[in-house]
Amino acid sequence: MSDSKHNILVTEPIPEEVLSYLKGFGNVTVGEAGEYQHVDQLIADIPKFDALLCMLSNPVNEQVLKAGSKLKVVANFAVGYNNIDVEAAQKLSIKVANTPDVLTEACGDFAMGLLLATTRHFYAAEKYLRDGKFNGWEPMGFLGPELRGRTLGIVGMGRIGQAFARRAKAFGMEIIYHNRSSIEPELEKELEASYFDDLEAMVQKADVLSLNCPLTPQTHHLVDERLLNLMPKHAVLINISRGPVVDEAALAKALHNRTIYAAGLDVFEEEPKVHPELLSAPNCTMLPHIASATFETREAIGMLAAKAIVQVLQGESEQNIPNLVSVS
Numbered sequence: 001m002s003d004s005k006h007n008i009l010v011t012e013p014i015p016e017e018v019l020s021y022l023k024g025f026g027n028v029t030v031g032e033a034g035e036y037q038h039v040d041q042l043i044a045d046i047p048k049f050d051a052l053l054c055m056l057s058n059p060v061n062e063q064v065l066k067a068g069s070k071l072k073v074v075a076n077f078a079v080g081y082n083n084i085d086v087e088a089a090q091k092l093s094i095k096v097a098n099t100p101d102v103l104t105e106a107c108g109d110f111a112m113g114l115l116l117a118t119t120r121h122f123y124a125a126e127k128y129l130r131d132g133k134f135n136g137w138e139p140m141g142f143l144g145p146e147l148r149g150r151t152l153g154i155v156g157m158g159r160i161g162q163a164f165a166r167r168a169k170a171f172g173m174e175i176i177y178h179n180r181s182s183i184e185p186e187l188e189k190e191l192e193a194s195y196f197d198d199l200e201a202m203v204q205k206a207d208v209l210s211l212n213c214p215l216t217p218q219t220h221h222l223v224d225e226r227l228l229n230l231m232p233k234h235a236v237l238i239n240i241s242r243g244p245v246v247d248e249a250a251l252a253k254a255l256h257n258r259t260i261y262a263a264g265l266d267v268f269e270e271e272p273k274v275h276p277e278l279l280s281a282p283n284c285t286m287l288p289h290i291a292s293a294t295f296e297t298r299e300a301i302g303m304l305a306a307k308a309i310v311q312v313l314q315g316e317s318e319q320n321i322p323n324l325v326s327v328s
């Protein structure tokens, strides 16, 4: 590694356009898939680098940050940044960036798709066909609930929650939501959305409960046995936020006992592990954390993260880097 340029670690292969852009500013080292999922590998390698472009699967904890003696910036290839100890970074004067906005529409599309796949049994039906069991049109095969006229309860009415609400409204769903505070009245009017200050009251009214909140100490296991028991028996849970927002053991129990109708999950408590009782629940549709996985969005995520790295390394003032995150 030459000393004249900044050294940048990108922990996984990402779109080539992003790597080319970064190579214009520094020596770029790209990790192999999964190489930096373990904290020990990060601790071992981080001292060589001025900047880290990391994935949501990389635990950038206090130890890692302290080991990064030259580290100036950590940019997450994701909007959610619960994998980074932002408070520790702040104490060490290391800037942290995430990637808001650029993945909103892809995630909104995906949430709608996951809801349809879950209620209309896409995967079970496809498996049935591939297994050679499709012997002709069946009037009673793979029936599921319609979405029109049903109520979607959104927990976390940020950008992605709103994108899902817009799509669900187009499908004829009623929108209710729970958030730290209500959204702007014009937006509420546009979405015809009703605010619930009380999560438990909202949950009892929602035919579909969608989790679109960040993972924080306050939202950890927000959906637990108690909340699952408050959901209507026909309700569907959709989670594209972060796995630990749901107590997976409680959810698996609710699915097996038919306390709720079904769940559609893109995220898991201990990724890449999936709770075995979820794997054995037929009413659970599961995907490997791919909500933002479009060509366009993954490139945009990478460019936004890479730009923050370059801006910090070039000494740009914080006000000009809109995607820096901090704790107050």
Ligand code: DGY
Residues within 6 Å of the ligand: 056, 077, 078, 079, 080, 081, 103, 240, 241, 289, 290, 291, 292, 293
């Ligand atoms: C994010 O950016 O936080 C998403 O989870 C990626 O799919």
